Amino acid sequence: MSEQVAIDALGTRGDGIAREPSTVFVPFALPGETVTIERQGGRGQLLSVDHASPERRDAPCPHFGRCGGCDLQHLGDRLYAHFKRDLVVDALAREGLSPEVAPLEPCAPGSRRRAVFTAVRAGPRVLFGFHEALSHRIAPIETCLVAVPEIVARLKRFERLATLLIDRKRELRMTVTRTQTGLDVAIEQTAKLSAELRQSAIAWGAEDQAVARLSVDGETLIENRVPTIDVAGVAVPFPAGAFLQAVAGAENRMAEIALAHLAPSKAVADLFCGFGAFTLRLARHHAVHAAEFDAPALASLEKARRAASGLKPVTVERRDLFRRPLTAKELARFDGVLFDPPRAGAEAQAREIAASGVRRVAAVSCNPVTLARDAAILVAGGYRLLRVTPIDQFLWSHHVEAVALFER
Numbered sequence: 445m446s447e448q449v450a451i452d453a454l455g456t457r458g459d460g461i462a463r464e465p466s467t468v469f470v471p472f473a474l475p476g477e478t479v480t481i482e483r484q485g486g487r488g489q490l491l492s493v494d495h496a497s498p499e500r501r502d503a504p505c506p507h508f509g510r511c512g513g514c515d516l517q518h519l520g521d522r523l524y525a526h527f528k529r530d531l532v533v534d535a536l537a538r539e540g541l542s543p544e545v546a547p548l549e550p551c552a553p554g555s556r557r558r559a560v561f562t563a564v565r566a567g568p569r570v571l572f573g574f575h576e577a578l579s580h581r582i583a584p585i586e587t588c589l590v591a592v593p594e595i596v597a598r599l600k601r602f603e604r605l606a607t608l609l610i611d612r613k614r615e616l617r618m619t620v621t622r623t624q625t626g627l628d629v630a631i632e633q634t635a636k637l638s639a640e641l642r643q644s645a646i647a648w649g650a651e652d653q654a655v656a657r658l659s660v661d662g663e664t665l666i667e668n669r670v671p672t673i674d675v676a677g678v679a680v681p682f683p684a685g686a687f688l689q690a691v692a693g694a695e696n697r698m699a700e701i702a703l704a705h706l707a708p709s710k711a712v713a714d715l716f717c718g719f720g721a722f723t724l725r726l727a728r729h730h731a732v733h734a735a736e737f738d739a740p741a742l743a744s745l746e747k748a749r750r751a752a753s754g755l756k757p758v759t760v761e762r763r764d765l766f767r768r769p770l771t772a773k774e775l776a777r778f779d780g781v782l783f784d785p786p787r788a789g790a791e792a793q794a795r796e797i798a799a800s801g802v803r804r805v806a807a808v809s810c811n812p813v814t815l816a817r818d819a820a821i822l823v824a825g826g827y828r829l830l831r832v833t834p835i836d837q838f839l840w841s842h843h844v845e846a847v848a849l850f851e852r
């Protein structure tokens with residue numbers, strides 16, 4: 445049965461929230477709007493917008509509403525920037541922190557250099573695209589407004605490859621990354637490749653010189669060029685499937701902010717360093733110790749470090765920083781720390797930093813909730829939280845990056 449409700453807030457996933465007659469989350473509805481919905485438990489399916497907010501705009505992408513990649517295209521610029529900044533402000537406030545929070549640093553459409561596609565069988569057809577929001581269903585796509593043009597221009601080709609290689613029972617995952625030397629295409633969960641399929645996949649990779657490498661379940665089928673990522677003038681070999689900041693411009697801004705803060709430091713620890721996106725930038729000015737769990741990422745960093753010239757000393761360490769964080773005692777030889785953990789944050793590591801004497805700390809995070817928790821640990825340990833900058837690395841999604849700067 446349909447009902448009309450008044451939306452009075454946005455939830456952390458960007459859904460409209462109506463509180464009367466009882467709380468319901470309504471995707472694609474905005475505060476100030478009156479909408480007609482059909483309730484399905486605590487969620488409401490939007491049937492019509494009866495009174496629209498002046499902050500509403502037409503979504504630019506034809507797949508908006510079905511494709512789960514972008515859920516905020518209907519927000520006007522002002523509301524969008526406030527919403528994302530507030531994700532950070534509110535998470536910090538819940539931990540009792542109220543530092544200066546800068547305005548949201550914007551992100552341009554067509555700048556995401558990595559896309560993860562899924563293909564599934566639907567009867568005789570193969571659906572290729574992105575997951576729908578909160579669903580296992582796939583929304584087929586003809587275009588994408590957030591990915592870089594080199595990726596968007598080849599959607600049909602990627603679909604062709606996925607259709608060729610998809611297993612009978614499992615869904616196929618394809619991660620496409622634009623590197624400095626071309627596209628890295630990494631496929632997971634394929635059928636066991638027959639000699640014929642293997643040849644077809646290799647031919648697919650050979651016929652498009654924009655493809656640097658094609659790998660299937662970790663095995664390189666064709667490498668036209670070694671995929672590399674440029675970090676501060678150093679070409680780092682890109683391990684298939686390794687973590688990469690999604691937008692180069694966002695990575696640059698995060699690095700700029702963190703490096704400016706750490707500039708007076710002599711020796712810096714870069715924790716959760718990946719293949720060295722911050723390590724190699726830091727190493728232009730400081731001795732750096734880089735720690736990370738992912739062995740291929742560390743091997744790439746090590747290779748790049750050896751080949752580079754003009755760097756200060758860099759040491760790398762494979763270490764599980766959740767179980768075995770650098771201890772306060774080990775941190776005594778550093779006067780700066782940068783940490784950039786996965787979404788779960790760096791609770792154990794934050795406790796050791798809080799107990800250390802390290803002068804300056806920069807925290808980079810893709811999750812405001814765990815960032816706030818870790819920030820509260822540092823503040824309880826005597827650090828001042830100087831400033832937090834939200835960065836829009838994930839355009840039109842409800843995700844936001846942030847860089848937080850601490851000092852003692």
Ligand SMILES: C[S@@+](CC[C@H](N)C(=O)[O-])C[C@H]1O[C@@H](n2cnc3c(N)ncnc32)[C@H](O)[C@@H]1O
Nearest residue numbers: 716717718721736737738764765766784785786
């Ligand atoms: C958000 S990424 C940041 C990587 C790098 N700083 C960059 O900007 O490219 C988080 C990194 O933490 C690493 N990681 C995840 N769990 C870890 C753990 N328990 N110990 C150490 N590193 C871990 C991941 O492999 C990944 O490289």
